[in-house]
Amino acid sequence: MLRTLARRAQYGLESGGARGIHPWSPREHGYKSFKSRYGPDYKIGPHLFGLNASNGLTAYDSLLRILPQPQIYLAGGFGAVAGIFALFFFDGVPRVKTDILQKLPFVGGFYKNEVPPEDNPF
Template sequence: MVFQTPIRQAYPSYKSPYGPKYHYQPNVAGWTFKQIGSLGFKAGAFGGVALFAVIFYASGIPKVKKDILQKIPFIGSHYINEVPASDNPF
């Protein structure tokens, strides 16, 4: 069995002040928290655009107008249809 000498145990190995500064970087399954935050922001942005596109394309459906779009503050009054029942095909 090999033992370190007491001199080796007392003094740590030399570390140059000009060398790389390594430090522990916390991660979850290999993804750093900075990468997770960036990915979450991008996913949220794409999700917001997709939601806007779905509502925009479905805005012609009367049920969507009545149940969703008319309840949005400030722009809900734009979707209220004042057509008489005799002229409305729906």
């Protein structure tokens, strides 16, 4: 009866004399895998980290499938409300008042604080 390769090599402790490529021996340099002349000729197209043009569009479509439309609208609504709350919560900060709130079309005049010359000590 023939002994198996694992028994012949004694579980990797000593060489069993089998020829070929072993997982514990380094590969020879210049070794190429077999490529048939009759098989297809594969070419790798331009990509960025594995995403090409068509694959990137399908990734965007799959993202829209993961997050259905009502959830996107709900998240956008909560984000808009949180942003408006933050603006009016920090309206006492002079930098927010001059850089953001005074440039709003209908509300900007309310935040312009013009002191009359007789009340200005400087």
